[in-house]
Amino acid sequence: GQNIDQPTEMTATEGAIVQINCTYQTSGFNGLFWYQQHAGEAPTFLSYNVLDGLEEKGRFSSFLSRSKGYSYLLLKELQMKDSASYLCAVVDSNYQLIWGAGTKLIIKP
Protein backbone atom coordinates (compact mmCIF):
# COMPACT_ATOMS: atom_id res chain seq x y z
CA GLY A 1 0.00 0.00 0.00
CA GLN A 2 0.91 3.63 -0.19
CA ASN A 3 1.81 5.45 2.98
CA ILE A 4 2.93 8.91 4.01
CA ASP A 5 3.96 9.58 7.61
CA GLN A 6 4.18 12.93 9.32
CA PRO A 7 4.16 13.80 13.03
CA THR A 8 0.67 14.67 14.17
CA GLU A 9 1.61 17.78 16.11
CA MET A 10 4.68 19.88 16.89
CA THR A 11 5.26 22.87 19.14
CA ALA A 12 7.88 25.56 18.64
CA THR A 13 8.74 29.00 19.95
CA GLU A 14 8.39 32.27 18.09
CA GLY A 15 11.69 33.23 16.44
CA ALA A 16 13.04 29.67 16.51
CA ILE A 17 13.55 27.07 13.76
CA VAL A 18 11.42 23.96 13.27
CA GLN A 19 11.81 20.96 10.97
CA ILE A 20 8.74 18.95 9.92
CA ASN A 21 9.56 15.51 8.57
CA CYS A 22 7.73 13.43 6.01
CA THR A 23 8.53 9.85 5.07
CA TYR A 24 6.82 8.07 2.23
CA GLN A 25 6.36 4.64 0.72
CA THR A 26 4.60 4.93 -2.61
CA SER A 27 4.35 3.07 -5.90
CA GLY A 28 6.78 5.22 -7.79
CA PHE A 29 7.71 8.84 -7.27
CA ASN A 30 7.15 11.88 -9.45
CA GLY A 31 7.59 14.67 -6.95
CA LEU A 32 6.66 15.84 -3.48
CA PHE A 33 4.59 18.85 -2.44
CA TRP A 34 4.30 20.79 0.81
CA TYR A 35 1.18 22.78 1.54
CA GLN A 36 0.23 25.06 4.43
CA GLN A 37 -3.31 25.01 5.79
CA HIS A 38 -4.55 27.47 8.39
CA ALA A 39 -7.47 26.32 10.51
CA GLY A 40 -10.73 26.53 8.60
CA GLU A 41 -9.04 27.51 5.37
CA ALA A 42 -7.94 25.77 2.16
CA PRO A 43 -4.39 24.46 1.69
CA THR A 44 -1.96 26.79 -0.05
CA PHE A 45 1.09 25.68 -2.02
CA LEU A 46 4.50 26.05 -0.39
CA SER A 47 6.99 23.98 -2.35
CA TYR A 48 7.61 21.21 -4.85
CA ASN A 49 10.66 18.92 -4.93
CA VAL A 50 11.41 16.32 -7.57
CA LEU A 51 15.21 16.17 -7.38
CA ASP A 52 17.32 15.47 -4.30
CA GLY A 53 18.51 18.43 -2.32
CA LEU A 54 17.37 21.60 -0.64
CA GLU A 55 15.06 24.22 -2.14
CA GLU A 56 14.98 27.55 -0.32
CA LYS A 57 12.18 30.10 -0.48
CA GLY A 58 12.64 32.89 2.01
CA ARG A 59 12.04 31.61 5.55
CA PHE A 60 10.87 28.22 4.23
CA SER A 61 13.09 25.46 2.81
CA SER A 62 12.22 21.96 1.64
CA PHE A 63 14.58 19.02 1.38
CA LEU A 64 14.21 15.74 -0.49
CA SER A 65 16.08 12.42 -0.43
CA ARG A 66 14.51 10.01 -2.90
CA SER A 67 16.74 7.12 -1.89
CA LYS A 68 15.53 7.42 1.71
CA GLY A 69 11.91 8.23 0.90
CA TYR A 70 12.25 11.31 3.06
CA SER A 71 11.54 15.01 2.97
CA TYR A 72 11.47 17.80 5.47
CA LEU A 73 10.13 21.32 5.60
CA LEU A 74 12.30 23.79 7.50
CA LEU A 75 10.77 26.96 8.86
CA LYS A 76 13.10 29.66 10.15
CA GLU A 77 12.45 32.77 12.24
CA LEU A 78 9.07 31.44 13.24
CA GLN A 79 6.19 33.88 13.46
CA MET A 80 2.84 33.44 15.15
CA LYS A 81 1.16 33.38 11.73
CA ASP A 82 3.08 30.17 10.94
CA SER A 83 0.73 28.32 13.28
CA ALA A 84 -1.01 26.00 10.84
CA SER A 85 -1.08 22.44 9.55
CA TYR A 86 1.57 21.41 7.05
CA LEU A 87 0.61 18.76 4.52
CA CYS A 88 3.05 16.54 2.65
CA ALA A 89 1.85 14.99 -0.63
CA VAL A 90 3.62 12.65 -3.07
CA VAL A 91 2.94 12.17 -6.79
CA ASP A 92 3.02 8.42 -7.45
CA SER A 93 3.79 6.46 -10.62
CA ASN A 94 0.22 7.00 -11.89
CA TYR A 95 0.57 10.73 -11.28
CA GLN A 96 -1.94 10.54 -8.46
CA LEU A 97 -1.35 12.78 -5.46
CA ILE A 98 -1.08 10.84 -2.19
CA TRP A 99 -1.66 13.01 0.87
CA GLY A 100 -0.29 12.74 4.36
CA ALA A 101 -2.56 13.51 7.31
CA GLY A 102 -0.69 16.73 8.05
CA THR A 103 1.35 18.11 10.95
CA LYS A 104 -0.26 20.69 13.19
CA LEU A 105 2.37 23.28 14.16
CA ILE A 106 1.73 25.33 17.29
CA ILE A 107 3.85 28.44 17.81
CA LYS A 108 4.21 29.78 21.32
CA PRO A 109 5.36 33.32 22.22
Add this chain to the structure above:
Amino acid sequence: SQTIHQWPATLVQPVGSPLSLECTVEGTSNPNLYWYRQAAGRGLQLLFYSVGIGQISSEVPQNLSASRPQDRQFILSSKKLLLSDSGFYLCAWTSGRDTDTQYFGPGTRLTVL
Protein backbone atom coordinates in the same frame (compact mmCIF):
# COMPACT_ATOMS: atom_id res chain seq x y z
CA SER B 1 -4.54 35.20 -13.33
CA GLN B 2 -6.51 32.12 -12.37
CA THR B 3 -9.09 32.06 -9.59
CA ILE B 4 -11.26 29.30 -8.22
CA HIS B 5 -14.61 29.81 -6.55
CA GLN B 6 -16.74 27.57 -4.40
CA TRP B 7 -20.17 28.07 -2.96
CA PRO B 8 -21.75 28.02 -0.56
CA ALA B 9 -19.09 28.71 2.06
CA THR B 10 -21.04 26.96 4.81
CA LEU B 11 -24.05 24.69 4.75
CA VAL B 12 -26.14 22.96 7.41
CA GLN B 13 -28.39 20.23 6.07
CA PRO B 14 -30.62 17.58 7.64
CA VAL B 15 -29.94 13.88 7.11
CA GLY B 16 -31.65 12.63 3.98
CA SER B 17 -31.70 15.98 2.20
CA PRO B 18 -30.05 16.57 -1.21
CA LEU B 19 -26.77 18.39 -1.78
CA SER B 20 -25.29 20.48 -4.55
CA LEU B 21 -21.90 22.16 -4.23
CA GLU B 22 -20.47 24.17 -7.08
CA CYS B 23 -16.94 24.98 -8.12
CA THR B 24 -15.87 27.24 -10.98
CA VAL B 25 -12.45 28.20 -12.27
CA GLU B 26 -11.60 31.41 -14.10
CA GLY B 27 -8.60 32.37 -16.19
CA THR B 28 -7.70 28.98 -17.60
CA SER B 29 -9.10 26.46 -20.06
CA ASN B 30 -9.39 22.68 -19.92
CA PRO B 31 -8.24 22.36 -16.31
CA ASN B 32 -8.13 19.11 -14.38
CA LEU B 33 -10.62 19.45 -11.53
CA TYR B 34 -10.78 17.65 -8.18
CA TRP B 35 -13.18 17.25 -5.27
CA TYR B 36 -11.72 16.45 -1.85
CA ARG B 37 -13.24 15.96 1.56
CA GLN B 38 -11.41 16.67 4.80
CA ALA B 39 -12.81 15.40 8.08
CA ALA B 40 -11.96 17.39 11.21
CA GLY B 41 -8.24 17.04 12.03
CA ARG B 42 -7.64 14.67 9.15
CA GLY B 43 -5.91 14.66 5.77
CA LEU B 44 -7.45 15.12 2.36
CA GLN B 45 -9.54 12.36 0.82
CA LEU B 46 -9.88 12.50 -2.97
CA LEU B 47 -13.51 11.96 -3.98
CA PHE B 48 -13.63 12.68 -7.73
CA TYR B 49 -11.47 14.10 -10.47
CA SER B 50 -12.17 15.18 -14.00
CA VAL B 51 -9.89 15.72 -17.00
CA GLY B 52 -12.62 17.14 -19.25
CA ILE B 53 -16.31 17.83 -19.78
CA GLY B 54 -18.40 14.80 -18.87
CA GLN B 55 -15.31 12.82 -17.76
CA ILE B 56 -15.51 11.87 -14.09
CA SER B 57 -13.38 9.39 -12.16
CA SER B 58 -14.58 8.25 -8.75
CA GLU B 59 -12.06 7.35 -6.10
CA VAL B 60 -14.35 6.39 -3.22
CA PRO B 61 -17.70 4.59 -3.65
CA GLN B 62 -20.33 6.41 -1.64
CA ASN B 63 -23.58 8.30 -1.94
CA LEU B 64 -21.93 11.27 -3.63
CA SER B 65 -21.68 11.98 -7.34
CA ALA B 66 -19.94 14.59 -9.47
CA SER B 67 -20.62 16.21 -12.79
CA ARG B 68 -18.77 18.54 -15.12
CA PRO B 69 -21.33 20.20 -17.38
CA GLN B 70 -18.94 22.91 -18.60
CA ASP B 71 -15.17 23.15 -19.02
CA ARG B 72 -14.61 25.20 -15.88
CA GLN B 73 -17.52 24.02 -13.74
CA PHE B 74 -17.48 21.07 -11.36
CA ILE B 75 -20.48 20.05 -9.24
CA LEU B 76 -20.67 17.69 -6.28
CA SER B 77 -24.09 16.23 -5.51
CA SER B 78 -25.94 13.85 -3.29
CA LYS B 79 -29.55 12.66 -3.36
CA LYS B 80 -29.65 11.84 0.36
CA LEU B 81 -27.07 13.08 2.82
CA LEU B 82 -25.72 10.93 5.64
CA LEU B 83 -24.28 12.11 8.95
CA SER B 84 -20.89 10.83 7.78
CA ASP B 85 -20.97 13.29 4.86
CA SER B 86 -20.14 16.15 7.21
CA GLY B 87 -16.77 17.71 6.51
CA PHE B 88 -14.83 20.35 4.69
CA TYR B 89 -15.22 20.00 0.90
CA LEU B 90 -12.46 21.38 -1.26
CA CYS B 91 -12.32 21.85 -5.00
CA ALA B 92 -8.92 22.08 -6.69
CA TRP B 93 -7.59 22.58 -10.20
CA THR B 94 -4.40 21.97 -12.15
CA SER B 95 -3.45 22.97 -15.66
CA GLY B 96 -3.48 19.34 -16.78
CA ARG B 97 0.19 18.52 -16.79
CA ASP B 98 0.87 15.49 -14.64
CA THR B 99 2.97 17.05 -11.89
CA ASP B 100 1.35 20.44 -11.79
CA THR B 101 0.54 22.11 -8.51
CA GLN B 102 -3.03 21.76 -7.30
CA TYR B 103 -4.65 25.06 -6.32
CA PHE B 104 -7.58 24.96 -3.97
CA GLY B 105 -10.80 26.89 -3.69
CA PRO B 106 -11.89 28.36 -0.34
CA GLY B 107 -13.92 25.27 0.56
CA THR B 108 -17.43 24.50 1.80
CA ARG B 109 -18.01 23.55 5.42
CA LEU B 110 -20.89 21.03 5.43
CA THR B 111 -22.64 19.96 8.62
CA VAL B 112 -25.23 17.22 8.39
CA LEU B 113 -27.56 17.05 11.40
